[in-house]
Amino acid sequence: MKTDYYAKRRKRLADEMADMSFYFVYSGEALESSLDETFLFEPYRNFIYLTGLESEKTLLLITKVKGKVIERLFMHIPSEKERRWLGLAFDEEVIKEKTGINNILPLEDFEDVISRLMFNNDIRYMYIDEVRWRMSYPLKKEGLLANELLKTYPYLSCHNAFNILARMRRVKDDLEIAAHRKACEITEKAVKKMLLNMKPGMKEYEIEAYYDFVLKSEGVKAPAFTTIAASGKNACIMHYMDNNTLAQDGDLILFDLGARYEYYCADVSRTYPVNGHYTKRQRDLYNVVLKGLDAAESLSKVGQLKHDLQFISKKVMAEELKKLGKIKELSEIDKYYFHGSGHYIGLDTHDVGDEEDVVLETNTMFTLEPGLYFDDEAIGIRIEDTILVTKDGPEILSEGIPKKIEDIESFMAKGE
Ligand SMILES: [Mn+2]
Secondary structure, eight states: OHHHHHHHHHHHHHHHSOSSEEEEEEOOOOOEEETTEEOOOOOOHHHHHHHOOOOSSEEEEEEEETTEEEEEEEEOOOOHHHHHHHOOOOOHHHHHHHHOOOEEEEGGGHHHHHHHHHHHSOOOEEEEOOOOSOTTSOOOHHHHHHHHHHHHOTTOEEEEOHHHHHHHHHBOOHHHHHHHHHHHHHHHHHHHHHHHHOOTTOBHHHHHHHHHHHHHHTTOSSOSSOOEEEEGGGGGSTTOOOOOSBOOTTOEEEEEEOOEETTEEOOEEEEEETTSOOOHHHHHHHHHHHHHHHHHHHTOOTTOBGGGHHHHHHHHHHHHHHHHTSOSSGGGGGGTOOSOOOOBOSSSSSOSOOOTTOBOOTTBEEEEOOEEEEGGGTEEEEOBEEEEEETTEEEETTTTSOOSHHHHHHHHHHOO
16 A cells, blocks of 8 residues: 555654654645746655655654654645635545544644643654755745744754655655656657657747647646757757757757656656658767667666766767767767766656765666767767666666667657
């Protein structure tokens, strides 16, 4: 049962908590976009990881007192008006069943529960859970609450549990792997739809629309990240997202995209010929990148230093470019290859858990994405796969998305 996975994750967290402590995490709220509109609500990923719940304005509190662990959810109970206008539902039994948490309380009760907890017990540690990408970002609910609690209980010792969760999230359980597979399957279906409909003279966004259509049809509310559809020289701009240029006959087009399923992200890049056929030159350069990717993928095994995989791709690509006469010295590859290759993937596209000197473990998932960018030839090529490390070696979850030149050309020849 799904619920068991969430319960197990919470237990692992509680096991890492010191005795006489409490932990809390907030689900978040939809952010204002303009006037009365809000952005799509994105639950805080550690919250959804521990509960499976997508509800806004919800706090999970885990207390550990004399070894006894109690879990509580504090939820915003929708008013009549909210039920009418937003259809916000609140069914305690459904929430209990979904999360495996039996104590469901109104959000306003959080203060009372903490007051009693602090008064009745010698609580020493407070764990908050706050993701902090930049020091300058405003404090989130967890940080604000922690500041308030520290003013009231200055003898509490406060810790951020974010990295405990990050290490947990690095190794995926079966529920997560299944969701990832699904995200990759949808991505595959969507890319194939695009390939069968792409023609010279279409705008990049027209091509992208075929991909979006499949995502929507599969119930994907939002992709894992903004799609890059970059034809010709646009492919040499790393984060080109305008996608409004005419894709010309003879151009290559670079896609970097991924569907999201139950918040699990796929991340795949492919570089295809707009007209269905690579020129000799495009073919040669494409195969340089593909060889770079293959070399790193074949070494994606348990115990491999993850950070080193990018250098393996780079070395192979440099040798191949030298063979083609594009460079004379191997070091000249830096002119054409200048980004890192690969990141963990999970509830976030660039997922957590990427510490120094970390080696690949069974059930870790990551991407490899070598690329070469030739401004002088208006050619940018990146090929990226989503990879699962199994005990028997790498499993490429995006393998079904055409990647070899002969497969691409024969697939595109089918047309729709
Ligand atoms: Mn990526």
